[in-house]
Amino acid sequence: MTYTEKIFSFGPSGALQGILVEPRGRRIENAPAILTWNVGLHHHIGPHRFFVALTRSLAALGFTSLRFDISGLGDSEVSQGDTRPDPERAIADVREAMQALTKQRKFQTFVPIGFCSSVDAAHAVGVSDPRVVGVIHLEGYGFRTKGFYLRYPLRFLDRNRWERLIRMRVLGDGEAAAEASQDKERVYVREYPTPEKLQSDIATLVARGAALLLVYVGGDTDYAYKEQFFEMIDERAGSNRVELDFYPNADHTFFIEEDRRRIIQRVGFFLRKHFGATERKTSTTAPGSNRVQPDSSPRVER
Amino acid sequence: MKPLFFGEAERRLYGVYHPPARPSRHAVLLCYPGMQEYNASHWMFRRLATSLSREGHHVLRFDYFGTGDSDGESDVATPASALADVHTAIREVRDLSRAREVSLVGLRFGAACAAMACTSGFSARQLVLWEPVIYGSAYVRELEALDERRNLVLLHATRTRGRRDELLGFPFNAEVRAATEAVDLTIGAPIKAKRVVVLSSEQRSEHRALRDWYERSGVPTELRTVQEPDEVAGRRLRERPMLSNAVLLELAAELRGSLVG
Numbered sequence: 001m002t003y004t005e006k007i008f009s010f011g012p013s014g015a016l017q018g019i020l021v022e023p024r025g026r027r028i029e030n031a032p033a034i035l036t037w038n039v040g041l042h043h044h045i046g047p048h049r050f051f052v053a054l055t056r057s058l059a060a061l062g063f064t065s066l067r068f069d070i071s072g073l074g075d076s077e078v079s080q081g082d083t084r085p086d087p088e089r090a091i092a093d094v095r096e097a098m099q100a101l102t103k104q105r106k107f108q109t110f111v112p113i114g115f116c117s118s119v120d121a122a123h124a125v126g127v128s129d130p131r132v133v134g135v136i137h138l139e140g141y142g143f144r145t146k147g148f149y150l151r152y153p154l155r156f157l158d159r160n161r162w163e164r165l166i167r168m169r170v171l172g173d174g175e176a177a178a179e180a181s182q183d184k185e186r187v188y189v190r191e192y193p194t195p196e197k198l199q200s201d202i203a204t205l206v207a208r209g210a211a212l213l214l215v216y217v218g219g220d221t222d223y224a225y226k227e228q229f230f231e232m233i234d235e236r237a238g239s240n241r242v243e244l245d246f247y248p249n250a251d252h253t254f255f256i257e258e259d260r261r262r263i264i265q266r267v268g269f270f271l272r273k274h275f276g277a278t279e280r281k282t283s284t285t286a287p288g289s290n291r292v293q294p295d296s297s298p299r300v301e302r
Numbered sequence: 303m304k305p306l307f308f309g310e311a312e313r314r315l316y317g318v319y320h321p322p323a324r325p326s327r328h329a330v331l332l333c334y335p336g337m338q339e340y341n342a343s344h345w346m347f348r349r350l351a352t353s354l355s356r357e358g359h360h361v362l363r364f365d366y367f368g369t370g371d372s373d374g375e376s377d378v379a380t381p382a383s384a385l386a387d388v389h390t391a392i393r394e395v396r397d398l399s400r401a402r403e404v405s406l407v408g409l410r411f412g413a414a415c416a417a418m419a420c421t422s423g424f425s426a427r428q429l430v431l432w433e434p435v436i437y438g439s440a441y442v443r444e445l446e447a448l449d450e451r452r453n454l455v456l457l458h459a460t461r462t463r464g465r466r467d468e469l470l471g472f473p474f475n476a477e478v479r480a481a482t483e484a485v486d487l488t489i490g491a492p493i494k495a496k497r498v499v500v501l502s503s504e505q506r507s508e509h510r511a512l513r514d515w516y517e518r519s520g521v522p523t524e525l526r527t528v529q530e531p532d533e534v535a536g537r538r539l540r541e542r543p544m545l546s547n548a549v550l551l552e553l554a555a556e557l558r559g560s561l562v563g
């Protein structure tokens with residue numbers, strides 16, 4: 001095995017539980033620690049065990065990860081007397097994880113990975129905390145744009161859509177219709193930042209030298225083409241600190257294993273590109289000195 | 303609540319031990335359903351474990367090899383490996399608790415694994431089968447129908463048509479399929495338990511077949527139907543156990559008897 005996994009209890013009275021995944025052999029010196037936590041109400045392993053596969057794969061590349069449950073979900077408990085609203089508590093729990101990793105493992109920098117609803121805490125912590133040197137959003141914020149509407153008719157070239165429509169409407173497949181409707185109900189309702197706020201947040205992150213990977217999928221989402229994000233935040237030129245990826249055939253939770261493998265590979269490539277340059281046999285660098293500067297050109301190791 | 307890894311060094315299993323609220327000589331091992339239904343049932347298992355530990359039982363819930371936080375990739379989990387893991391977890395909960403007797407509670411495919419543990423060397427104080435998978439072939443057909451519909455809804459129909467190597471978002475190779483389809487709780491070695499309870503939202507012919515088979519082994523077996531509120535009863539069979547408070551109360555009441563036995 002290329003990784004070791006340990007129980008990692010932290011937070012007030014050790015109420016927060018997670019699994020610390022560390023490389024067994026080669027590790028990247030001063031690399032940031034990677035953080036993953038619950039998607040919606042899912043346990044911390046993620047949909048289809050996505051975070052287990054991801055964190056183990058990152059350990060093989062030399063990165064340490066913590067996959068954990070935020071208060072009240074999975075195996076973590078809510079501390080007695082904690083009455084904060086869930087979104088506020090989630091942000092505090094991510095900070096607790098960072099603090100515990102600093103205290104117990106000397107990590108100074110972090111990359112939170114938000115997936116669907118967990119993007120909210122990843123984004124909030126990323127924007128406000130200078131220890132965050134990279135942020136990854138999987139299926140994060142998406143707003144319909146002019147480009148989205150212009151491409152909308154292209155959806156009707158997809159044979160899958162017609163097949164679904166015929167099964168549900170013409171053949172009266174009530175189960176499929178019910179499932180499609182339940183999918184809509186299940187979406188975790190949350191407040192998105194406005195496009196202006198998102199633009200300002202991204203500018204803050206980029207100015208700080210943080211690297212961003214934003215992954216979107218097609219299907220029934222509000223995203224239709226790779227560069228839609230730049231149109232969303234009215235940033236035509238884009239930025240070399242912001243990497244976008246669009247998987248038109250994948251769905252919101254990466255139901256197909258091949259899609260999960262591609263995303264995991266992509267995340268690994270992104271992390272190696274931005275944070276893998278400090279791999280050394282012996283470390284003479286102070287903790288945290290791998291912070292990526294805006295003008296730096298990190299060496300990409302393949 | 304104490305999370306832990308246990309088992310062999312290269313094949314560690316993740317579990318969460320819930321110590322009893324008061325000294326006890328009885329332990330309960332909770333067996334999760336198959337990986338396709340794990341996420342949906344995790345919260346219910348945590349609630350059940352907490353509730354049973356408050357009642358005075360030692361409780362261990364654990365992930366089979368290749369599932370949850372346990373070692374192994376998702377394509378290595380088989381019915382045989384899950385059965386071996388149940389035996390490993392029984393040893394672990396005995397070590398943790400020093401309990402004299404252990405009862406097993408399993409949901410769906412976890413119920414099948416718990417039942418198979420009681421026909422392969424283990425004798426349970428109580429065996430509680432919650433919406434059990436009795437015939438593996440019917441279970442695979444049910445999941446395949448759901449998988450086909452899920453792929454239709456997610457616009458993967460053309461991409462996945464004719465493929466049988468994944469099931470509801472997880473790898474499902476030919477070997478695992480054949481082994482799962484071969485599961486039949488109504489044949490094989492006699493069951494060893496002081497008592498078996500089958501909990502379900504509706505009584506079906508396979509439940510009666512299972513009761514008859516177990517009673518031929520001389521084990522008292524009770525079929526119990528749990529009345530669900532309409533909003534739960536209206537859901538699909540595989541979703542009902544994850545939503546039901548009635549089942550939690552029923553399970554706690556059923557296992558209370560083991561504390562005084």
